[in-house]
Amino acid sequence: MDGNHTVVTEFILLGLTDDPILRVILFIIILCIYLVTMSGNLSTIILIRLSSQLHQPMYFFLSNLAFADIGFSFSVTPNMLVNFLVETNTISYLGCGIQFGSTGFFGAAECILLAAMAYDRFVAIRNPLLYSTKMSTQVYVQLLVVTYTGGFINASFFTLSFFSLFFCGPNAVNHFFCDFAPLVELSCFDVSIPAVVPSFSAGSIIVVTVFVIAVSYIYILITILKMRSTEGCHKAFSTCTSHLTAVTLYFGTIFFVYAMPKSIYTTDQNKVVSVFYMVVIPMLNPLIYSLRNKEIKRVLKRKFGRKILS
Secondary structure, three states, rough: OOOOOOOOEEEOOOOOOOOHHHHHHHHHHEEEEEEEEHHHHHHHHHHHHHOOHOOOOOHHHHHHHHHHHHHHHHHHHHHHHEEEEHOOOOEEEEHHHHHHHHHHHHHHHHHHHHHHHHHHHHHHOHHHHHHHHHHHHHHHHHHHHHHHHHHHHHHHHHHHHHHHHHOOOOEOOOOOOOOOHHHHHHHOOOOOOHHHHHHHHHHHHHHHHHHHHHHHHHHHHHHHOOOHHHHHHHHHHHHHHHHHHHHHEEEEEHHHHHHHHHOOOHHHHHHHHHHHHHHHHHHHHHHHHHHHHHHHHHHHHHHHHHHOOO
């Protein structure tokens, strides 16, 4: 190694903007989003745990989705908020690797959970009489094991790829978190293999989960079209709207960030879209599911009604 090269022990995260006024505005907005994200998802988990009416596979998946959203947001947002308040935001080499790995874990877990929830809706609509048998405790526990195993494997590939990179020159990461693409640009040596591994891992999870979701909804649509009752069609479709909204938002932004050719959008546009799927979507998910789910709204009314009356 050239004696003029210095091994990098920390990185500088350049963040979203250098404008001091805009930084203050963004700090307030993202802090509010973060607080709503934490309170909304924690409330979802607590409500599902405490309400026996919600002890069904669909809601257990939803509580785990809320957990994934909390982890996803927590791995990025606090450091992002610090970035708005300090002149130079640094993150250690180890901290950068941990942050990169944690985003890989929770991002993959969220993909698999959304696929599991699509399968759950498919079973509920296509075979309602056999739902309790086909989605038994054993089945949804196995699906959760697959979810977190997939997240762990993806995080392992992400982390190993990061630590296989060697940094000996510039250490300014042009992002608000340790994303792989800007880190690869800072690496000193050939990164062809380390760069492919996380892309292959994340890409495989996205392709498989999108396939499961697509097939599930094709069969759901076929089942709904065969229904003779308009009320039955409306009820079946209404049980899927929240999930479809969450799937469209999450996978739509991921596709833009990781699948679209880099030549058609700028780094700043990439940052904005990354903020949406890493910061905003974890806030939206509990709102989407609670506002559109009749059972959750009924439980909330019952809980708050009791408190008001007492």
